[in-house]
Amino acid sequence: MTSPIVFCDFDGTITLADVTDEILNRLSRPAWQEIEQLWMGGEIGSRQCLERQLALVETSASELNTLIDSIPLDPDFLQFVQFVHHSAIPFLVISDGLDLVIRRVLARAGLHRWGRNGIHFYSSAARLVKGRLAISFPHAAKDCVHGCATCKPALIRRLKGEHWPVIYVGDGLSDRYGVREADFVYARRPLLDFCREHDIPSRPFTTFADVERALAKWQGGEAAAEMAEATRSRVTPALAEHSL
Numbered sequence: 001m002t003s004p005i006v007f008c009d010f011d012g013t014i015t016l017a018d019v020t021d022e023i024l025n026r027l028s029r030p031a032w033q034e035i036e037q038l039w040m041g042g043e044i045g046s047r048q049c050l051e052r053q054l055a056l057v058e059t060s061a062s063e064l065n066t067l068i069d070s071i072p073l074d075p076d077f078l079q080f081v082q083f084v085h086h087s088a089i090p091f092l093v094i095s096d097g098l099d100l101v102i103r104r105v106l107a108r109a110g111l112h113r114w115g116r117n118g119i120h121f122y123s124s125a126a127r128l129v130k131g132r133l134a135i136s137f138p139h140a141a142k143d144c145v146h147g148c149a150t151c152k153p154a155l156i157r158r159l160k161g162e163h164w165p166v167i168y169v170g171d172g173l174s175d176r177y178g179v180r181e182a183d184f185v186y187a188r189r190p191l192l193d194f195c196r197e198h199d200i201p202s203r204p205f206t207t208f209a210d211v212e213r214a215l216a217k218w219q220g221g222e223a224a225a226e227m228a229e230a231t232r233s234r235v236t237p238a239l240a241e242h243s244l
């Protein structure tokens, strides 16, 4: 009998576009792209990256809300949330993104009461003050060595409890530290390529319906052989790191 727990990225995973990137694309001065390059190259962490980028944004509440409301959602996400709820599978969203964005997107999906920052989702926090985004990082970890805005590996270690397997769903570079704490990853590109390069057990997914089908198999006790094998035989690189 297994008792899975699911950790899930937000931008580009639950939404089909990265909302922070869209905010920067449409509402920021172009210098944000130079800062993005530093982050992609690993020269700065996501916390410093977000702080510096969001300082370039000037907007109004109505402009920001219109943008957020234009972002498409994974078509099967709502059904997936109902599935994990009925199956009593813990499902936690961990995101470098902004709580005001996540709240609004979830509310639009009909999940008004489902989460707030620190309950069901863990993210950076932002308020719009006189046209500027005031940002803070309630889930940056003290012992984080990556400079994370939201330290995904620290949250997974803190929240996973006795659950097995630890499933991770994500799409991108912001998941590169989090996936090392997972037993199995459902990934869109470019995260899928990262997992394959680093021998992290993973499968591609197109929509949340694919993840739901796989979890239903776990629940039914007939985990796909390749997954069971992959998670059992794996020496977690992250564990090796932490034992130093």
Ligand SMILES: [Mg+2]
Pocket: 009, 010, 011, 012, 013, 018, 170, 171, 172, 174
């Ligand atoms: Mg993402």
Ligand SMILES: [Zn+2]
Pocket: 141, 144, 145, 146, 147, 148, 150, 151, 152, 153, 154, 177
């Ligand atoms: Zn970190």
